[in-house]
Amino acid sequence: DSGVTQTPKHLITATGQRVTLRCSPRSGDLSVYWYQQSLDQGLQFLIQYYNGEERAKGNILERFSAQQFPDLHSELNLSSLELGDSALYFCASSVAGTSNTEAFFGQGTRLTVV
């Protein structure tokens, strides 16, 4: 158990809908990363928050947004969903705001868009 909790584990929704994925980082970790894993693209970095502020941005679509709350949990919002958004979404946390420290991964949320 990494200490990072992601909910829900599975999500099935229709095209055009909006979903929210939730992540609770390890106790004491201030940084949260979101990744999308698909068969063709591999693990793609989406966005990072550190202590409530956006710290780094990757290949995140405009239809996607995220935030980190004062209690440090994070939510990833995906809207106007398309079939191609079906993927495994991982959250990771680390103690520092830079990527030179170990990141601990949750078990992921599998999103299926039908």
Added chain:
Amino acid sequence: AQSVTQPDIHITVSEGASLELRCNYSYGATPYLFWYVQSPGQGLQLLLKYFSGDTLVQGIKGFEAEFKRSQSSFNLRKPSVHWSDAAEYFCAVGARQAGTALIFGKGTTLSVSS
């Protein structure tokens, strides 16, 4: 920007045989290098990491990796593979600068034959 290449998509090794998984990185400054393993349906678990110092690093489950700056490589090795090592392995590069995220290669799937 950082990037990681794992040239082998899929490798099959006999149980008890040695293993080497290749990883090449690109980054202009000091790289921070990681190997993660992902078992089916699971999140990613850190095997080992290299920050500085001794270029041969030991990790969990009997894995080791060697950093070669001249070749921009960080190959993962194990002297004797067990059936339970079958999984997907990811090499990643991080950095000390704020605003940089942990960037992953596309992964190598390891199958173990008996």
